[in-house]
Amino acid sequence: MNRFDSAGPDAVAAAVAQCIADHTGTPFEPTGSQACSGGSINQAQRLTGTDGREFFVKLSGAGGAAMFAAEARGLEELARCERLTIPAVIGTGAAGGTHFLVLEYLALGGPRDGEALARGIADMHRKTRPRFGLDHDNYIGTTPQSNTEHDDWVSFYRDERLGFQRRLARERGAAASLLGALEELESALGGFFSDYRPQPSLLHGDLWSGNWGFLADGRATIFDPAVYYGDREADLAMMELFGHPGQDFVAAYDAILPIDPGFGVRRTLYNLYHILNHDHLFGGGYGAQAERMIRQLLAELR
Numbered sequence: 001m002n003r004f005d006s007a008g009p010d011a012v013a014a015a016v017a018q019c020i021a022d023h024t025g026t027p028f029e030p031t032g033s034q035a036c037s038g039g040s041i042n043q044a045q046r047l048t049g050t051d052g053r054e055f056f057v058k059l060s061g062a063g064g065a066a067m068f069a070a071e072a073r074g075l076e077e078l079a080r081c082e083r084l085t086i087p088a089v090i091g092t093g094a095a096g097g098t099h100f101l102v103l104e105y106l107a108l109g110g111p112r113d114g115e116a117l118a119r120g121i122a123d124m125h126r127k128t129r130p131r132f133g134l135d136h137d138n139y140i141g142t143t144p145q146s147n148t149e150h151d152d153w154v155s156f157y158r159d160e161r162l163g164f165q166r167r168l169a170r171e172r173g174a175a176a177s178l179l180g181a182l183e184e185l186e187s188a189l190g191g192f193f194s195d196y197r198p199q200p201s202l203l204h205g206d207l208w209s210g211n212w213g214f215l216a217d218g219r220a221t222i223f224d225p226a227v228y229y230g231d232r233e234a235d236l237a238m239m240e241l242f243g244h245p246g247q248d249f250v251a252a253y254d255a256i257l258p259i260d261p262g263f264g265v266r267r268t269l270y271n272l273y274h275i276l277n278h279d280h281l282f283g284g285g286y287g288a289q290a291e292r293m294i295r296q297l298l299a300e301l302r
Contacts, residue, residue, distance in 0.1 A: 177291060203227065237269075
C-alpha cells in the first residue's frame with residue numbers, strides 16, 4: 001500500500017492532496033504521514049501539511065470505492081447529531097488502484113465522559129424517519145448490509161438482518177443445525193415484540209467500543225458507521241458486545257430515553273446479527289456461539 005512521502009513523486013499522495021485542495025478551496029502540500037489505526041479492514045494515515053493542517057486518510061484496494069462512498073454517506077447522515085462530534089468528510093478518490101477516503105483528523109484520547117457520550121447517543125436516537133432501513137445499502141465490515149425499507153421493524157430485522165445473514169451462511173456451507181435454528185428464530189421473531197414497539201431511530205449500526213471515543217476537551221465522537229434507521233436498542237446492545245460504555249453511560253442514557261425492561265433479552269437478539277457476521281468474515285468459533293445464542297433466545301419464547 002502506498003505511503004504518503006514528500007520525497008519524490010507519489011500518485012496517491014498527489015491525488016489525496018488534490019482532493020483536499022478541491023474540497024477545502026486551499027492548496028495542500030503534504031510534509032509527511034504517520035500510520036494509525038484504521039480498523040481491521042483498511043490502512044490509515046494521519047496526513048500533515050506544510051500549513052499545519054491534518055487529515056485522516058483511509059486506504060483500500062479493490063472494493064474500497066463502494067465501501068468508502070457508503071461510509072462517507074453514513075458520516076454525513078450522522079452529522080445531523082449536534083451533541084456528537086462527527087469527523088467531517090473531505091472527499092474520496094483513487095490513484096494507481098488504491099482508493100482513499102479523506103476525513104477531518106480528530107485526536108482521540110481525551111478524558112472519558114460517559115454522560116457526554118450518553119447525551120450524544122440519545123440525541124442521535126432521537127433523529128427519526130417514517131420507515132425502518134435506509135434509502136441505500138451499505139456495509140457492516142466488508143459484508144454488504146441490506147437496508148431495504150420496511151414499515152414494520154420485525155419484518156425488517158427478520159428479512160434484512162437475520163434472513164440476509166442466513167442466506168450468506170447457507171452459501172458458505174454453514175452447519176444445518178445453525179441454519180435450522182436461525183430459520184426457526186426468524187419465524188418466532190414477533191414474540192420478542194408483543195408489548196414493545198420500537199420507532200425508526202438513527203443508528204450508528206456498528207457501535208462497538210472501537211468506534212467511539214473522546215477528544216481532548218471531553219467531547220464524544222463516533223465514526224466508522226454502518227448507518228440505518230432501526231430500534232435504538234440495537235446500538236445499545238452492540239455497545240456491550242465488545243467492551244462496555246460503563247454504568248455512568250447507562251444511567252445517563254436511561255434518564256434521557258428510558259430503556260425498556262425487555263432489553264436484557266433483546267440485547268442477545270441484536271448482537272446475534274454481529275456474531276453471525278463475524279462468523280461470515282472470520283469463521284472460528286463464531287458459528288457455534290451464534291447457535292448457542294439462537295437456542296437461548298428460542299428458550300425465552302417457550
